[in-house]
Amino acid sequence: MAKAVYTMGVDIGSTASKSIILKDGKDIIATSVIDVGAGTSGPSRTISETLKSSKINREDISYVMATGYGRNALKGADSQMSELSCHAKGAYFLFPNVKTIIDIGGQDAKALKIGNNGMLENFVMNDKCAAGTGRFLDVIARVLEVDISELQELDEKATQDVTISSTCTVFAESEVISQLASGAKIEDIVKGIHNSIAARVGSLAKRVGLNDDIVFTGGVALNDGMKRALERNTGHKIHTSPYCQLNGALGAALFAYQKQQLIEKKQANA
Numbered sequence: 001m002a003k004a005v006y007t008m009g010v011d012i013g014s015t016a017s018k019s020i021i022l023k024d025g026k027d028i029i030a031t032s033v034i035d036v037g038a039g040t041s042g043p044s045r046t047i048s049e050t051l052k053s054s055k056i057n058r059e060d061i062s063y064v065m066a067t068g069y070g071r072n073a074l075k076g077a078d079s080q081m082s083e084l085s086c087h088a089k090g091a092y093f094l095f096p097n098v099k100t101i102i103d104i105g106g107q108d109a110k111a112l113k114i115g116n117n118g119m120l121e122n123f124v125m126n127d128k129c130a131a132g133t134g135r136f137l138d139v140i141a142r143v144l145e146v147d148i149s150e151l152q153e154l155d156e157k158a159t160q161d162v163t164i165s166s167t168c169t170v171f172a173e174s175e176v177i178s179q180l181a182s183g184a185k186i187e188d189i190v191k192g193i194h195n196s197i198a199a200r201v202g203s204l205a206k207r208v209g210l211n212d213d214i215v216f217t218g219g220v221a222l223n224d225g226m227k228r229a230l231e232r233n234t235g236h237k238i239h240t241s242p243y244c245q246l247n248g249a250l251g252a253a254l255f256a257y258q259k260q261q262l263i264e265k266k267q268a269n270a
């Protein structure tokens with residue numbers, strides 16, 4: 001029986017460090033998300049955490065591919081790949097019909113147009129402004145004194161429309177404080193915040209052209225309230241997966257497997 005090939009994808013984002021170990025380019029055997037990103041202990045911690053939960057030694061990993069904002073600073077990676085390519089690769093693996101990816105991370109939001117074969121055809125990105133990114137939600141969750149993971153349930157309980165009109169995170173924070181002071185319910189404010197981010201990201205996504213099937217990735221895709229807001233804004237059904245935050249790491253691990261296959265082919269022909 002052929003020996004199993006293990007590859008690792010490591011996605012060093014601005015906000016979180018993620019890694020995945022793949023067996024034979026298809027089975028996810030371990031994952032880890034550490035909620036600090038580039039320039040912190042996050043990269044080395046995510047790698048040791050996935051190795052530990054996979055029960056595989058570092059020497060048994062044939063190829064490590066780094067991606068994300070901090071990819072070039074990652075020691076020990078065999079090579080680096082842009083996060084756009086990795087996102088396209090990961091989403092195509094999970095959803096072979098994907099045509100559009102909406103990715104909302106800690107400090108940016110992007111929309112990617114995907115061709116029939118899973119190749120990246122076009123993309124647009126907002127990395128200039130915190131509004132419309134995970135950072136916006138992190139700031140608002142802090143003001144509302146709730147955990148980021150509670151936003152989706154609060155959103156579900158909303159009964160009234162609250163409009164957050166400020167397009168800047170700092171002003172939106174003040175707007176939320178004044179809504180709270182005037183008695184607005186937290187759940188209604190949360191839904192208003194989700195609608196406001198969906199309006200920004202929805203118009204970004206419309207610039208690449210929206211087609212079914214849309215896949216929502218990045219840490220913010222863990223929030224079902226955001227998914228519902230994007231569905232209302234775009235008028236399309238949106239798919240997510242439990243691996244949404246690990247999508248870039250998954251793509252990197254898949255590319256790592258391809259690279260390893262090439263290496264083995266060359267060795268066999270030598």
Ligand code: ADP
Pocket residue numbers: 012013014015016017037068104105106107108133134135137138148149150217218219220221222223245
């Ligand atoms: P990056 O790759 O830019 O570092 P990620 O795609 O990992 O960012 O997303 C990080 C963001 O995901 C955080 O800023 C936070 O808003 C959001 N997030 C993380 N965990 C959760 C959760 N459990 N529920 C909802 N949102 C989350």
